[in-house]
Amino acid sequence: MADRGSVILKVDDVSVRFGGVKALSNVSFDVRKGELFSLIGPNGAGKTSMLNCISGRYRPTSGNIAWQGDDLLKHSINDRASLGIGRTFQNLALFGHMSVLDNILVGRHHRMKNNFVTGMFYWVGGARREELKERRFVETIIDFLEIQHVRNEPAGILSYGLRKRVELARAIAIEPELILLDEPMAGMNLEEKEDMARFIIALREEFDMTIMMIEHDMGVVMDLSDRVAVLDFGRVIAAGSPEEVLADEHVKKAYLGEDDEMLDALAAEEAEAVA
C-alpha cells in the first residue's frame, strides 16, 4: 500500500494513433495516492482515450503507463480489477437485464472464489456462505449511495441519474485503489449533480480511494479537484492546481477561442443582457 501523496499511476509520454488520427500525443502526468485528479478539455481532446489506455481498452502506440511501479500495459484488461483499478463509463454500461443488486455483485467477481461447480451445488462447498458475505458488503455500498429502493429492479429500467449511481456502485464494489470516473455528472440535473459530488467526496473518505475524473462541469471540477490536467487536441496544455489551471492562457484559448475582440464583444453582450 502506497503512502498518501506518493505517485501510484504514472503516465509517461503516451501517444495513441488511429491510422492518421492522433488521439493522444506525448501525454505525461501522474496521479498521487489519495488525491482527486481531474482530466478536462474540450470535446474530442482525448480524455476518454486516455482513460481507455489506463483501463486497457486501447493500447498506446508509444509510451508507458506504470501502476505502483509496475508496467501496467503488460496486464490484460480483466486483470485491472484485481490490480486495483476500477472505472465507470461515459455512456452507461450496466448489465441492463440484471437487478441492481446483481450488477453490483458483479463488481465483487474478482474477490470471490466460488465457481460454476460449487455455484451449482450452492449449499455445499461454500458458495452460499460467500454469496451472503458479499451481499453484506454490497449492502453497505447500496446504503452509501442511497439506492435501497431500487435494489431489486432491473438496471435497464432505471432513470438516467440512478443508473449513473448504480454504475458508481458497481465500480466501488471492485474496491479499487484508483477509480476512474468518466463524466460522472453528464446529463444530470442540479440536484443529481449535488448528490454525485457528495458521493465523490465521501468516496475518498469512506473507502479511501484515489479518484481520477473526467468532467465537463467546470464548477464541479474546480471545487472538488486537488489537481487538474487539461488536454487539447491530444496534448497536455496545462496541469496543476485548479487555480493555476484556470489562470493559464492556453486553457483560456482552448476553451474560449483565440479572438480577443470576439471575446470582448461577447462580454459586452452578456453585460447588456444582465442589464
Next chain:
Amino acid sequence: MAHVPNPRPTGDFRATYAADRTLFRTRNETMAVLAGVVLVALCPLVFGGYVLSQLIMIGIYGIAALGLNVLTGMTGQISLGHGAFFGFGAFASAWISGNGIPVLIAIPLAGLMTMAVGMIFGIPAARLKGLYLAIATLASQYILQDFFARADWFTGGTYGSLAETASFFGFQLNSDARYLYLVLFWVVVAFVAVANLARTRDGRALVAVRDHYLSAEIMGINLTRYRILSFGISSFFAGIGGALYGHYLGFVSAEGFTIILSIEFLAMIIIGGLGSVSGSLLGAAFILLLPQAMEVFANGVATVVPAIAQGTAYIKQMSVGAAIILFLVLEPEGLVHRWRMTRASWKLFPFSH
C-alpha cells in the same frame, strides 16, 4: 424489456440475506414446485404408456433445452449445433455403457465427454459473435454428424449402436414407469443446478458477458474463459439429455441428430423464454405437444369438413407453423413472461398496477 410487478404475499417477510436469496421467491412457489415434482412422480400410478412417454420426452428435451438456454439465453451466444451435442451424448453413453460401465454412471460420464467436445467447438466463440458464431456452430453440427456416420468404433457408423437398459442395483429400468423416475431425477438435478448457477458468481458473469461484455471485462471477467465455459455447461446438459434419450430408446442412430433438432431446441428456448430456467421446460413441453394438439385439431376439422380429410397432414404442419409464428408475434418474451403477467394480474386484481 417489460417490467412485471411481483409483489410478495402478505406476511411472507424476508428478514435475512439468506431468505432473500432463496431458490424460489416465495413459500407458495416452493410448495408449488415440490407439489409438481410429487405429482409427476405419482403419474405412473394413474397414467398409461402414452402420457408417461410424453413426460419422459419433455424431461429429456427440457434438460437439453436448459443447456442451450445457458448458452443462448444467459450468455447470448447462439448455437446451431446443439442437436449434434445431444446426439454425441447419446452415442457417448451407449459406447461407455457398452464397455461394461453401468448405465447410471455412463450418463454423467457422457455429459462430461460432451462437455469437453462442446468446449473444443466453443473455442471460436472467443473471437466470434452473433451471426458469425452461429455459422461456426453450424460447422460443428456438420462435423459431428459426419463423425457419427464414420466413426464405426464409437457410433456403429450407419448402422447405429445399441444402448443398454439402465438398471439400479439389478433393478431394470425397462418400462416407461420406471424410466420416468430416472429422467425426473436428472430434471430436478439439472434445473436446481442451473437455478443455483444463476444466483452465484459464474452465472452472473455469464449474464454480464451477454449484457455488456466491455464492462464485464473491466469487472475482472475473462471473456474468453466464460464464453468457452458457457459452451461447456451447455454441452454437458445436452449430453445428459442425449444419454437419457439413447437409453430410453435403446438404440441410437445418427439420423435423429440433424440441424432440424438443433433448430427445435432454439425454438424451445425462444418460446419458453430466453434466459429463463423454468422456461426451458415449458418450451420443451410446448414444442413436443403442439404437433400432437394440432393433429387432433386437424382431424377434428376433417370430421366437420370431410372434403379436406385427405389433407390433414398438411393442415397439421401448417397449424404448427402458424401457432409458432402467432406465439412469437403475441408473446415475444416467451411462456414464462406470459405466466408472470398472469400471476401479476391475479395478485393485483382488481387494480391494474
